[in-house]
Amino acid sequence: MSESSGGWLGDAGSALRAAPSTAILPTARALLAVYVRASEVTLLLADYGLSVLQPVTHLPHTGIPIPVREGAPAGRAFSAQAAVLEVTAVPGVVIAHLPVTVRGDRLGVLSVRMPEPDREAPQVLELAAFATALGHELIVAERATDLYLQARRRKRLTLAAEMQWQLLPGRGLVRQEYALGAHLEPAYDISGDNFDWSTTEDALTLTVTDGQDHGITAALLTNLTVNALRNARRAGVSLEEQAYLADQAVYGEYEGRRYAPTLLLHFDLITGRAHAVDAGSPQLFRLRHGMVERVVFDVQMPLGMFEDSEYRTQEFDIEAGDRLILVSSGVHGSASHDGGAFGERALRETIAAAGRSCPYDAARAVVDGLTQHHSGELPADAAVVCLDWRGRQTHPEQ
Secondary structure (H helix, E strand, C coil), X not given: CCCCCCCHHHHHHHHHHHCCHHHHHHHHHXXXXXXXXXXXXXXXXXXXXXXXXXXXXXXXXCCCCEECCCCCHHHHHHHXXXXXXXXXXXXCEEEEEEEEEECCEEEEEEEEEEECCCCCCCHHHHHHHHHHHHHHHHHHHCCCCCHHHHHCCCCCCCHHHHHHHHHCCCCEEECCCEEEEEEEECCCCCCCCEEEEEECCCEEEEEEECCCCCHHHHHHHHHHHHHHHHHHHHCCCCHHHHHHHHHHHHHHHHCCCCCXXXXXXXXXXXXXXXXXXXXXXXXEEEEECCEEEEECCCCCCCECCCCCCCCCCEEECCCCCCEEEEECHHHHCCECCCCCECHHHHHHHHXXXXXXXXXXHHHHHHHHXXXXXXXXXXXXXXXXXXXEECCCCCCCCC
């Protein structure tokens, strides 16, 4: 069926929204069979480690995974965040691999086998828009079904990891003023390290929390800490008050026996001013003009260590083009089996070597460097968040 200028997209989007949560993929297949004469449609979702793409098939078992980094067309589409057309052995037939990404959060790839599009036809752009619409519906569907969450798993998560992944805001966010990418390892056995963010029209709040202890004990502490910070943030109080209220919540539960080192950052998107509350051990590094430096704050008490701790904010310098890397102590304080620490020098070199790769890849590069340091197995959780700061563009009056 031929439709001009993407006119079919509105009807297709309505059909996706009307589909039951468990029938989104069959609905997409039926729509693409009609509108682009697709003979096969596969939805590939990124696993928790962002290392493979897994087909949504008959669950709880998924199909054969496709490595992200070994040059497969679907992997290239996911890594580059761009459509890739794969030529097949059948003349006139191609497979279009389209990133499924929602506001910077990479979910996976939609692969569509179909007749080769006309060079003049806008079909690939239309398909890319369809893949984005599909991504929105998948996020909504996860409220009602485990189908798509199960498809992302190469193996069973520990209970602590299950709790932590459900707590995260996503693994990426893109706006005009900034782009975020984050990574957690070990993906299937993480205990307590966490990152969180929230954006408004004029501000971004970003936190990294170190998981103390192991397993469920660490996950429960982190869940309390993150939800206490969210509760305070949603009450509209200042950054230091958010830290204070979370500190009270954690101390009220554990009375100082357990605590949660946390770095809180707040960015004003109008003025470009940035503030921090350093309540513990996560660290911040800044890449500017090819030079990497650690941004050092006055360290204050971890959340929940003492009753009635008071917190104060510090302003720090940020300018358009800066890259900020936040790391938990599982990164900067990690020691290998022979006692050698990963260390600030190695961390600086890894950040510099990542260059201007996208925030996702930069965060992953730090974890990869840490994994190599430990010969493939991390002794503790590692959380990395990369923020590329562009700032708000202002246009003078004409």
